Amino acid sequence: MIEITKKNIRVWSMLGMRRILGPAMKDIIEQNREVLFATADTGRYYAYDDLLRTYPENVVDVGIAEQNLIGASAGLQNEGFNVYAVTYATFLTSRALEQIRVNLGYMGLGVKLIGEAGGMCDGNFSMTHMALEDISNARNIPNMRVIVPADGMELVKTLLDLREAEYPAYVRMTGRFPIPAIYKADYDFRIGKAVTLREGKEIAILSNGTLLGDVLKAAELLAEQGVECRVINLHTVKPLDEEMLREIAGYKLVVTAEEHLLYGGLGSAVAEFYMQEPVRPRMLMLSVGTEYLRAAEYPDLLKRCGLDAESMAARITEEIKKL
């Protein structure tokens, strides 16, 4: 049984999200034998050897065929299994979008999609392996929940919570290894409920995934200048935590920061919500931008997009001057 301990939090941080997946799924399958782990030839990335050895009948590998992954997963789900289907985030949500749309969105089959390499962490393989529109694509599918865990522990909690879900979900894994442990101890996690990581007032930064590590550093830099920002982990992009968004609606500035193209992701989701509200804050949307990027190492890509801590702090400082 998975335990949330100080040791495991550290281990998960060192492993990175991909290599947490195999061991976590083995534990889940041990307790829930109807759960299947389906992949498209990417199983070896998830440290799943022990799972494969112990429960081979619970692992389905369709080969490099992501559209077939969705079709097969949907069929198995329909037959009473509880399927977690995992592969590259961009191949899942772009290449197999029609299958997701029909089998999961329209037919409502509760397959749990797990996308690895969300954002730019595999950007050294070029933009073909960057998932920059995945949130936008997934968010627009009716019935689909969209969750972007902040760290290893939050990924584990998401996987556990989804065991009982009858709805389809897309879980975006981000970062390489090691990843920051955003949470140092256990906490109350609920899909759809945002978590305040750092208290502040008048200015809030909403983000999710491993980018939160850089966002928290940016908040530290701003605090050194006397600006205390509230940092909120908006791990669930759909459904949004509307109660929290209304709570900060009166703030002078709400910043969204995401490893995603400008249109359709976290920032767009928050902006769409506020546009229908009587009270809405000024917003600053930090993102990858509106162009695809050339291949580069992950830290360089973050810098190029202005998503490193220093750049985000500078951009927010500039925006504050306009208030």
Added chain:
Amino acid sequence: MTNLEKYNQAFIENFEVAEEQLAGLKYQDVEAWDSVGHMGLIASLEEAFDIMMDTDDIIDFSSYEKGKEILAREVYGVEF
């Protein structure tokens, strides 16, 4: 417990090996010492010695002996 005992205990607990197996033990010599088990070992050693290991050292930590050599460095200051 001496530092050596703490060090050995981390291997014994994480990999379920006997003390007699430790000399010469290398990464992947036993099934439990895979990439996931390795991080478990590192986390145990960090807790035992109240240190935080650098990623390069975590990757270089390829054997029982190499690990002692790394932890004995000034930055970690573990005396065996």
